[in-house]
Each structure stands twice: as structure tokens, then as C-alpha cells.
Amino acid sequence: MGRKKRTVRVAHELPKSRRKSIAKALEEHTSETKEEWDRGSEWKEIRFFRKRVKVGEMRTIMMPITVFHGTRPGPVITIIGGTHGDELTGPSACTNLLSNTFTGLGGALDPQTMAGTVRIVPVLNLPGYRMKSRYFPDGRDLNRAFPGRAKGNTTSRVAVTVNKHLIEGSDVIIDLHSAAQGRSNMPQIRADLTHPESHLLAKAFGIEIVLDSRPPKGSLRRCANGKDIATVTYEGGGANWLDQSAVKVAVHGCLNVLRSLKVIPNNPSRPKFRLKAAGSTWLRAGEGGLLDMFVSPGSLVTRGDIIATISDPGTPGLSVDIVAPEDGLMICTATNPFVAAGMPVGHFLPVTKHMDLLLGQIDDRNCLIVNGSQGQPIWREEDVELVEIEVEGEWSSGSVDAEWNEVNAEESEQEEAES
Numbered sequence: 538m539g540r541k542k543r544t545v546r547v548a549h550e551l552p553k554s555r556r557k558s559i560a561k562a563l564e565e566h567t568s569e570t571k572e573e574w575d576r577g578s579e580w581k582e583i584r585f586f587r588k589r590v591k592v593g594e595m596r597t598i599m600m601p602i603t604v605f606h607g608t609r610p611g612p613v614i615t616i617i618g619g620t621h622g623d624e625l626t627g628p629s630a631c632t633n634l635l636s637n638t639f640t641g642l643g644g645a646l647d648p649q650t651m652a653g654t655v656r657i658v659p660v661l662n663l664p665g666y667r668m669k670s671r672y673f674p675d676g677r678d679l680n681r682a683f684p685g686r687a688k689g690n691t692t693s694r695v696a697v698t699v700n701k702h703l704i705e706g707s708d709v710i711i712d713l714h715s716a717a718q719g720r721s722n723m724p725q726i727r728a729d730l731t732h733p734e735s736h737l738l739a740k741a742f743g744i745e746i747v748l749d750s751r752p753p754k755g756s757l758r759r760c761a762n763g764k765d766i767a768t769v770t771y772e773g774g775g776a777n778w779l780d781q782s783a784v785k786v787a788v789h790g791c792l793n794v795l796r797s798l799k800v801i802p803n804n805p806s807r808p809k810f811r812l813k814a815a816g817s818t819w820l821r822a823g824e825g826g827l828l829d830m831f832v833s834p835g836s837l838v839t840r841g842d843i844i845a846t847i848s849d850p851g852t853p854g855l856s857v858d859i860v861a862p863e864d865g866l867m868i869c870t871a872t873n874p875f876v877a878a879g880m881p882v883g884h885f886l887p888v889t890k891h892m893d894l895l896l897g898q899i900d901d902r903n904c905l906i907v908n909g910s911q912g913q914p915i916w917r918e919e920d921v922e923l924v925e926i927e928v929e930g931e932w933s934s935g936s937v938d939a940e941w942n943e944v945n946a947e948e949s950e951q952e953e954a955e956s
């Protein structure tokens with residue numbers, strides 16, 4: 538055996554085979570495969586849910602959906618929040634984008650200066666939102682119901698409508714989410730990096746953490762990718778509360794995408810580095826009890842750091858520490874102090890390369906400052922090379938979209954059985 542091997546595999550790396558397929562997909566992808574927007578071609582009013590939206594007009598239609606129809610030809614971009622009714626990052630980011638700051642005189646979202654069409658849906662699952670619930674009133678997860686069935690259950694029928702009116706007809710979709718109840722995510726983008734258009738979209742969003750993930754079965758992203766529509770999922774904050782910095786990053790990212798696609802004027806902002814990651818390492822509770830977390834989403838940790846302590850009121854005086862297995866980044870942490878043995882308390886990305894870049898961009902709480910989180914101005918430095926970090930090493934399986942705990946896993950199994 539020789540030298541003792543590290544106990545934890547570097548799990549966030551893009552495995553060799555995956556890196557190869559990403560490189561191949563990007564190589565094969567040329568701009569010729571998708572027509573350039575002919576800015577000189579004919580451009581006319583559109584109809585959406587039987588409502589007319591004229592050229593250069595902004596109009597809010599039932600649901601509500603706000604449509605900006607620019608004065609020049611261009612792509613159709615759909616920004617969606619609240620697919621899960623209790624995840625408020627998306628609804629808040631969309632509401633911000635629709636505020637006077639952006640839609641008022643001289644604002645970034647002026648249909649008169651816009652190309653293409655932008656559709657903003659602050660809350661896709663409005664019944665769930667009103668019930669403060671992730672699910673539809675029939676207890677099902679809309680983001681596992683796509684493409685849906687016209688004669689299926691309620692959620693499945695809604696999926697059919699969403700598919701027909703919002704997914705189809707989009708060139709680009711940004712789906713805004715936050716962590717489910719009991720945990721919180723640092724701002725991150727999830728995309729299938731072997732889908733070239735989605736890969737480029739993930740970059741255009743302009744933030745540091747990009748997770749390569751094949752979308753879960755029945756998700757909106759999977760459905761859209763199946764139609765070759767560029768789609769990313771943004772994750773930031775947690776359910777039932779508002780993480781204002783995650784909202785800021787979402788707004789910043791959406792504007793970056795619109796700028797990158799030349800839908801609105803001005804240059805997009807870029808992060809100083811980008812961490813492309815796949816897979817995950819879940820840090821789990823060894824014992825049940827009360828959890829005391831010492832880190833937050835975005836915390837940088839060093840191997841051996843205590844990230845949490847679990848104590849059991851039933852056996853006072855005894856406590857168990859959970860330590861960082863490597864140097865790295867906490868991309869998600871538990872917010873619910875009740876834990877059972879085996880429950881994840883954190884989602885961890887080992888970083889074995891370029892840790893200095895990350896350390897050069899932390900706040901006084903030792904958390905990574907994400908591009909846009911502090912309302913950073915739009916900037917672009919053409920000459921500065923953006924570092925793409927793809928650490929080499931061993932790959933251990935595990936999806937970034939893996940379910941957090943057993944309860945959810947059971948639910949998704951049931952749903953799969955039904956479909």
C-alpha cells in the first residue's frame with residue numbers, strides 16, 4: 538500500500554471522461570449551428586396567452602408574467618422564480634428586476650432599447666407560494682413533473698401548460714431556486730456542461746461556482762435541455778427566508794446574461810475566477826442530537842477545522858465534532874439544529890488547487906464574496922485572464938442534485954413509480 542491515502546476523495550472534480558465529453562461538445566459546437574440573430578430581419582408584435590405585446594412594449598399578463606418585447610430581433614429569454622413555492626430567492630429577484638430601478642426611465646430593462654423578448658415569471662407555483670409550500674396543492678413537486686401529461690394529476694397538467702407556453706419558444710431559461718427547508722445554499726449555478734448552449738449560459742451568468750450536473754428526472758431543466766434550450770438553475774439562500782445577498786447575485790446574474798446576449802446594452806460582469814465542479818461530498822452527522830454549526834454557506838475551511846458540533850441533551854457532557862476532510866468550500870449548510878445520525882449537515886467542495894484565489898476574495902466571516910453579492914458595479918477587464926479551476930484527481934460519484942435526506946429520496950422514488 539505504501540503511503541497512507543487520503544480518506545476523502547476529491548469529489549468535486551470533473552472526472553476525466555466527463556471533461557472529455559465537455560471538451561468534445563464545445564469543440565463540435567460552432568456558432569454556425571445556431572443562427573445569429575439577424576438584427577435587420579422583420580420583427581413584429583407577439584401574442585402570449587392570447588394577449589398582444591407590441592414592439593417596444595412591456596406588458597404584464599395573468600399568472601403574472603411580465604413580457605418585454607424589444608424593438609429589434611433577438612432571443613427569447615425566460616426567467617422563472619418560485620417553481621418551489623417556499624423558495625423566495627427567485628420571486629424576490631424577479632420582483633427586483635420588475636421594480637422601477639430597472640424598468641423605470643433610464644433603467645436597464647427598457648423595451649425601447651431592448652432586442653429580443655424577455656419574459657419574467659416571479660412565481661411559477663403560485664398555489665404553493667400562497668400555502669408557503671414547496672409543493673403544489675396536490676402534494677407533488679412541479680420540478681419533478683415535466684413534461685407532464687394532459688390527462689395526468691393536477692401538477693402534471695400544470696407542467697404541460699408551462700411546457701407549452703414557457704419552455705417551448707424559449708431560447709434561454711434561467712430557473713431561480715434556493716435550498717429546500719432546513720438548509721441554505723451559497724450562490725451557485727447548476728448546468729449540464731456537456732450541453733454547449735447551457736455551458737455558455739452558465740458562464741454568462743458571471744459567478745464563481747458552476748456545478749456540472751445532469752438535471753434530475755422530471756425537472757424543468759431536463760425538459761428544456763431535451764429540446765436543446767440553454768438552461769441553468771441558480772441556487773442561493775434557503776426556503777422560507779430571504780437571503781438578500783443571494784437575491785443580489787441572482788439579479789446581477791440575470792442582467793449579465795441579458796448583456797452577454799446583447800439583449801440589453803452594456804457589457805456583462807465577469808468573476809475573477811470560476812470553479813467548475815461536479816459531484817459532491819456530503820458531511821454527515823455521526824450521531825443524532827442538537828447541531829451547532831460554526832460555518833455558513835460559502836465558508837472556506839481548512840482540513841481539520843471543526844465545522845459543527847453535535848451534542849445530545851439526553852447525554853449531557855458528551856459531544857461529537859464534525860471536521861473538514863480537506864481544504865475547501867462549504868456550498869450548503871444545515872440550518873435545522875435537529876439532526877439524526879447519518880443526516881447531511883453540509884455539502885462540501887474540496888479545493889486542492891488555486892485556494893489562494895478563493896482566499897483573496899473572502900469577507901470578515903471567512904466566506905467567499907460572490908460576484909454581485911455586494912451590488913458590485915458591472916465591470917469588464919478584457920486583458921485579465923479568467924482562471925478556470927478544474928482540479929485533477931480521483932472522481933467519486935455523487936450528484937450535486939442528490940437529495941439531502943432519506944425522506945426526500947423516498948418521495949422522489951414514489952414519484953418516479955407514479956410516472
Ligand SMILES: [Zn+2]
Pocket residue numbers: 620621624714715
Ligand atoms: Zn427549488
